[in-house]
Amino acid sequence: MKEGQRRGDFTLPGEAGYEALTLKLAETWGADVIRDSDGTKLSPEIAEAGYRIYSTLCVIREHNAFALAHPETQQQTFLMSEAVLAEGDTVRIEPLKGYFTEQFQLNDTPEALVYWEVWDRTAGVRVSRDDWDWQDGAVTVIRCIPWHRYTVSFLCWRIWEEINMYNHTTNHWTSEHLRQLDPRHPLAWNYLTEWLDKWCADNPQTDVVRLTSLFYNFVWIFGEDLRRRNRFTDWASYDFTVSPAALRAFEAEYDYSLTAEDFLQKGFLQATHRPPTQAKRDYMDFIQRFVARKAREMVDIIHRYGKKAYVFYDDSWVGMEPWGKYFSSVGFDGLIKCVFSGFECRLCAGADVPVHEIRFHPYLFPVGLGGLPTFMEGGHPEKDAMDYWVHVRRALVRQPVDRIGLGGYLHLTEGFPAFVDTVTEMGDQFRRLKALHAEGSPAKMKLRVAVLHAWGRLRSWTLSGHFHETDGNVLIHLNEALSGLPVEVSFLSFEDVLSGGLNGVDVLINAGRAGDAWSGGDAWRNPALLAEVTRFVQEGGALLGVNEPTAAPDGDTCLRLAQLFGLDVDDGRYACHGAWSFETGKAPVPLWPEALPVKPGARLISGDSQVWAAKDGVPQATCRKCGKGKAVWLSGFAWSPEASGMLLRLLSWMAGQTGENVARTDSLSSEAAWFPASKTLVVLNNGDDPLETEVTWPGGKAVLKLAGREMRFLEG
Amino acid sequence: MKEGQRRGDFTLPGEAGYEALTLKLAETWGADVIRDSDGTKLSPEIAEAGYRIYSTLCVIREHNAFALAHPETQQQTFLMSEAVLAEGDTVRIEPLKGYFTEQFQLNDTPEALVYWEVWDRTAGVRVSRDDWDWQDGAVTVIRCIPWHRYTVSFLCWRIWEEINMYNHTTNHWTSEHLRQLDPRHPLAWNYLTEWLDKWCADNPQTDVVRLTSLFYNFVWIFGEDLRRRNRFTDWASYDFTVSPAALRAFEAEYDYSLTAEDFLQKGFLQATHRPPTQAKRDYMDFIQRFVARKAREMVDIIHRYGKKAYVFYDDSWVGMEPWGKYFSSVGFDGLIKCVFSGFECRLCAGADVPVHEIRFHPYLFPVGLGGLPTFMEGGHPEKDAMDYWVHVRRALVRQPVDRIGLGGYLHLTEGFPAFVDTVTEMGDQFRRLKALHAEGSPAKMKLRVAVLHAWGRLRSWTLSGHFHETDGNVLIHLNEALSGLPVEVSFLSFEDVLSGGLNGVDVLINAGRAGDAWSGGDAWRNPALLAEVTRFVQEGGALLGVNEPTAAPDGDTCLRLAQLFGLDVDDGRYACHGAWSFETGKAPVPLWPEALPVKPGARLISGDSQVWAAKDGVPQATCRKCGKGKAVWLSGFAWSPEASGMLLRLLSWMAGQTGENVARTDSLSSEAAWFPASKTLVVLNNGDDPLETEVTWPGGKAVLKLAGREMRFLEG
Numbered sequence A, B: 001m002k003e004g005q006r007r008g009d010f011t012l013p014g015e016a017g018y019e020a021l022t023l024k025l026a027e028t029w030g031a032d033v034i035r036d037s038d039g040t041k042l043s044p045e046i047a048e049a050g051y052r053i054y055s056t057l058c059v060i061r062e063h064n065a066f067a068l069a070h071p072e073t074q075q076q077t078f079l080m081s082e083a084v085l086a087e088g089d090t091v092r093i094e095p096l097k098g099y100f101t102e103q104f105q106l107n108d109t110p111e112a113l114v115y116w117e118v119w120d121r122t123a124g125v126r127v128s129r130d131d132w133d134w135q136d137g138a139v140t141v142i143r144c145i146p147w148h149r150y151t152v153s154f155l156c157w158r159i160w161e162e163i164n165m166y167n168h169t170t171n172h173w174t175s176e177h178l179r180q181l182d183p184r185h186p187l188a189w190n191y192l193t194e195w196l197d198k199w200c201a202d203n204p205q206t207d208v209v210r211l212t213s214l215f216y217n218f219v220w221i222f223g224e225d226l227r228r229r230n231r232f233t234d235w236a237s238y239d240f241t242v243s244p245a246a247l248r249a250f251e252a253e254y255d256y257s258l259t260a261e262d263f264l265q266k267g268f269l270q271a272t273h274r275p276p277t278q279a280k281r282d283y284m285d286f287i288q289r290f291v292a293r294k295a296r297e298m299v300d301i302i303h304r305y306g307k308k309a310y311v312f313y314d315d316s317w318v319g320m321e322p323w324g325k326y327f328s329s330v331g332f333d334g335l336i337k338c339v340f341s342g343f344e345c346r347l348c349a350g351a352d353v354p355v356h357e358i359r360f361h362p363y364l365f366p367v368g369l370g371g372l373p374t375f376m377e378g379g380h381p382e383k384d385a386m387d388y389w390v391h392v393r394r395a396l397v398r399q400p401v402d403r404i405g406l407g408g409y410l411h412l413t414e415g416f417p418a419f420v421d422t423v424t425e426m427g428d429q430f431r432r433l434k435a436l437h438a439e440g441s442p443a444k445m446k447l448r449v450a451v452l453h454a455w456g457r458l459r460s461w462t463l464s465g466h467f468h469e470t471d472g473n474v475l476i477h478l479n480e481a482l483s484g485l486p487v488e489v490s491f492l493s494f495e496d497v498l499s500g501g502l503n504g505v506d507v508l509i510n511a512g513r514a515g516d517a518w519s520g521g522d523a524w525r526n527p528a529l530l531a532e533v534t535r536f537v538q539e540g541g542a543l544l545g546v547n548e549p550t551a552a553p554d555g556d557t558c559l560r561l562a563q564l565f566g567l568d569v570d571d572g573r574y575a576c577h578g579a580w581s582f583e584t585g586k587a588p589v590p591l592w593p594e595a596l597p598v599k600p601g602a603r604l605i606s607g608d609s610q611v612w613a614a615k616d617g618v619p620q621a622t623c624r625k626c627g628k629g630k631a632v633w634l635s636g637f638a639w640s641p642e643a644s645g646m647l648l649r650l651l652s653w654m655a656g657q658t659g660e661n662v663a664r665t666d667s668l669s670s671e672a673a674w675f676p677a678s679k680t681l682v683v684l685n686n687g688d689d690p691l692e693t694e695v696t697w698p699g700g701k702a703v704l705k706l707a708g709r710e711m712r713f714l715e716g
Helices: A019-029 A064-069 A162-171 A186-202 A244-254 A260-267 A278-304 A342-349 A381-398 A417-439 A474-482 A494-498 A521-525 A527-538 A641-654 B019-029 B064-069 B162-171 B186-202 B244-254 B260-267 B278-304 B342-349 B381-398 B417-439 B474-482 B494-498 B521-525 B527-538 B641-655
Strands: A010-013 A033-035 A052-057 A076-080 A091-093 A104-106 A117-120 A132-135 A138-141 A149-158 A208-212 A219-222 A230-234 A308-312 A334-339 A355-360 A403-405 A448-452 A488-492 A507-512 A542-547 A567-569 A602-604 A610-615 A618-626 A629-634 A670-675 A680-685 A691-697 A700-706 A711-715 B010-013 B033-035 B052-057 B076-080 B091-093 B104-106 B117-120 B132-135 B138-141 B149-158 B208-212 B219-222 B230-234 B308-312 B334-339 B355-360 B403-405 B448-452 B488-492 B507-512 B542-547 B567-569 B602-604 B610-615 B618-626 B629-634 B670-675 B680-685 B691-697 B700-706 B711-715
Touching (some): A091 A149, A149 A260, A162 A219, A186 A278, A308 A355, A342 A381, A342 A474, A417 A670, A474 A507, A474 A641, A494 A527, A507 A527, A521 A527, A527 A618, A527 A629, A567 A618, A641 A670, A670 A691, A680 A691, A680 A700, A700 A711, B033 B403, B076 B219, B117 B260, B149 B260, B162 B219, B186 B278, B342 B381, B355 B381, B381 B670, B381 B680, B403 B417, B417 B670, B474 B641, B494 B527, B507 B641, B527 B618, B567 B618, B670 B691, B700 B711
Parallel strands (some): A010 A033, A010 A403, A033 A052, A334 A355, A448 A507, A507 A542, B010 B403, B208 B308, B308 B334, B334 B355, B355 B403, B448 B488, B448 B507
Antiparallel strands (some): A104 A149, A132 A138, A219 A230, A567 A602, A610 A618, A670 A680, A691 A700, B091 B138, B104 B149, B117 B149, B132 B138, B610 B618, B618 B629, B670 B680, B691 B700
């Protein structure tokens, strides 16, 4: 392998049967590592070609023989039956009706059955155990109240590993359904550690074990009916970690017991977008410690064989969040994150682990995640790759990662030469950015932004899944914008705020919908929180609220800090009340109105608020001076290059900073970074169209013409 | 006065100084009654011209000398100060700051001060009386928690009668501000009854005392700042009935005491659009009995002089609702209602009182209620009159009233001959309809529609004000449509439902926004209510839910009867949950999609719901069979002639009726009525454009061409 500027830090997916292609593309893209992927193998010819080798291991999967021999070691979950209407005084409920029976199988073992519950959902009360019986495939409830609805909460085995199930159902795979083992079961754990040990011994050519990921998948609950195949999808929920053994262990440690209802929450489950109960918080911490402890044992085995242990943070990631309290205790050597977006890049880059690697999209698969063609007729993978790269490179300009790579079936790139060229270009740009960072960090404003939500640091940058899976939440749009701005960003929980977390913060962001985890919901019922944020603002801090910030029921305003904003968002309680009329004034920074949706119910509640933008008489952007500080409200925030530019200018103005130590452009859709050590300027046109922009940096100024999506390096 | 078909049942506003005009228009319009108006007088020449005479009396107003001599007899209200932020441990609050000081004056007499309260609104707790003091025009609160917000709740005098205040501020009147007396004060009551007695003695020419209205005005709270002149406007709230004396009397009767907070509700007050607390219900009943008792005394005085007592149900109507429990006990001889809409006509027509009179709009004033020109340059009063008439006549076709009339300054009609002609035509049509009804009622379907909301019968037909004041609430659109349909309509409260109110109901309607009085809010937490409505539907009834019907927090669905609809409206709790996908099928009746807004969050939760209409993947109209019954959901309902037509067809289909005993048209924007006794068909084109429609009635069928807005009478 040749060495050179355009070499290294690149992980190529090799493919047995396509040895020549593998080696040729390794050369073209300057790979230093070759990996296998889910569904591909490496041949000796590839493995022995002088590249470092990553081997993908899905720890809990591909042990079907063991799983079938010991079905009690499989993973489980709670489910709630559909609600059945009592037309008389008895009702018969088939618990699994409507669920995908290829995924779920009832667990009515004695140790599971004690966790089953029957609820009268109309009255909201649990039915006495004396009043129901499980027999012949159904629960029969007696002494029902006619015209009430009843549900059964139950445990069941998950008999199809969900990533495999997804690939089968999406890509029409026909191979055997893979099962998954629960590492909490001693039999399974012994089996898995012995298996891993043997695997390491049998695979001396492997340099890096690429764990994909650990033990518990995010939650994917399928329905039987194709009209509701997706019943529930949460990329960060803990439902799939549960078992009677876990519940018993929890009870032993916490002195209280969890019930099915703690998980099922009337059937709404515990979506990450919703504020967690204390029981959920306890349970998550309990699982995180378990996952970290078990993962450490696996890493130790891998290390004993002189191999590195990298973890892929997608799929079975639950409990191993890279920003969680226990992640660094595992001792991983590297973290690999697939990225569509800038925020995912920052999620990876900021984790406490030696090596940070990002895997680009598109994955080398015929179809993409949304089901659209990628590497097949009608697909434009080079366009997809560049679409994602425009997001990712912004983040890389601010904070580097160590490596990049691809995954999937390499042979699919044949017939897509433009894709090959695009990846070559991306590799070049990545390496050049990495080299700049190595010489010295880019200039950053002394502007500390803190994003405040229920999860705080645990859910830094991400909400739960990828951008396109969570883009109904305004915060992911903000996080994506922030990922490429020359400011410091941290993520605070409400508890953090109550223990001094606002010290040093310049701009505090709270952005979400009333009642969700991002706005915060009931957390805002706490007067101490309200007082502390008020103090922060009145004493000179800046608060940026988006959509329904600080909203909680039962206050004297709908947004609990409405009086700071001088604006509230009516949930119906303002019936018959007149709002303050207003004239729309000029904002101190250029706004991008396309980013600001009309928020029905938004209304001025103070005469001293300034309205910067409004549509049809409804404010879209407002500002109020509060003591020495200020509170800005935006109706929403839809990500775009221009919206990002607006956000930077808004944050700077709110913090009273001019940004003279950093590079600035005068067009909203472009950005610039100044690397003082290497005296290099990086200018990005994030928009599709060519533009002319004036760039100012410490000691210089220039007018540049940039092509659409161009990234230009200027050595000063 | 000549007698004839085009004579009588018409009340004309006369005006001194315009005697010839008065008598000429009386002749033109066939008046049998001449009245004075607020601001006009009748001269002897008019009063003695042989017409019956109505004299307008605003009982509680126009006693300024007495009010100034006895200011303690004036009316009062509770108000809440603005919330003031404590920056340290004390805070100073000026209670009236921000309120219109021409309307309000603090009441800090000892008997009032005991009702004052200070609240820490951040913590939601009342401040101990030891920790605040009222002195030098401000309340000083000590031992504050820094960065909490504090409010003062206080009583104040209302020193400007609100209708007079409105006329002054709207029409730039400059006369003395009129005050108002509280009939609860013994001094005031003695004065008022003596005054009324004397007035009756002094005005022998008056045939009918037209009370406009009784004692307590609807609530109009003005702000000092013109940018928030309208702080609160509720046409049916009871805030203006309060006084220390009323509170003491309430406590004596109810064994519990009301506080300022019962009225102020954190500053949101008690808007009629919001579900009432039990304390509010008790208080309203208490006031209604007081108003009825006192009104009866006044009516008795009037009757002693051989005069009739009619009451105008607008302005100071609070506590005398015509559909309330005590209205008929007053003994009024007539009810006069100003009408813009059909529902107001039904409100009047259905009240238990001998004479029902409607007063047309526009009022003879230079400007209309919205501030637009009417009888002045730029005004088109004839167009306005016809716009309202198109709504009103639909209701008159279904249920007659006894009389019509106008009000205001008659001389303003000079220069508007088209208005004079329009009123002539309206009078002709009214009299013809009245004569038809007199011969025998129009055919009606045996289809009983019940509208279910928190208020039930008390707020039959109206929500609180006129259509244009409440048109943000979907129910008024439905009520307006129902007012002209050949079906029976009643209004049920949730208590009615629990005591057998659904017996005989064919279609039950629940229509409103989550948490409002029309949807019902917390009432839907009651399992007995849920079970009873479920029973009704499952046993064959039909439920029509509109917007967010049956919504209440804390259930296993957002709409508590979502499972009947097979549809729910997500309030955020469905995060990560997949909905049922659907194909849009054909509805069994013609829909009018313009009436159905997109309702964000609407989602199918059942595989057996039919979707009749959808936009951007969001259902707009759905139907689910439930046992022997059915549940239909509409995203909303925006009134139009066509939407009314859709509603009739939908209700008929839901009730399983074909309507063969009534007259039907085949176009949505037209309607027909069949008067069997007189064998007369009335066909209305409710739209602006000409149309051709097939009309079917018992024993006949015809295709008719109608001009825009035409009403045609066909004798069969």
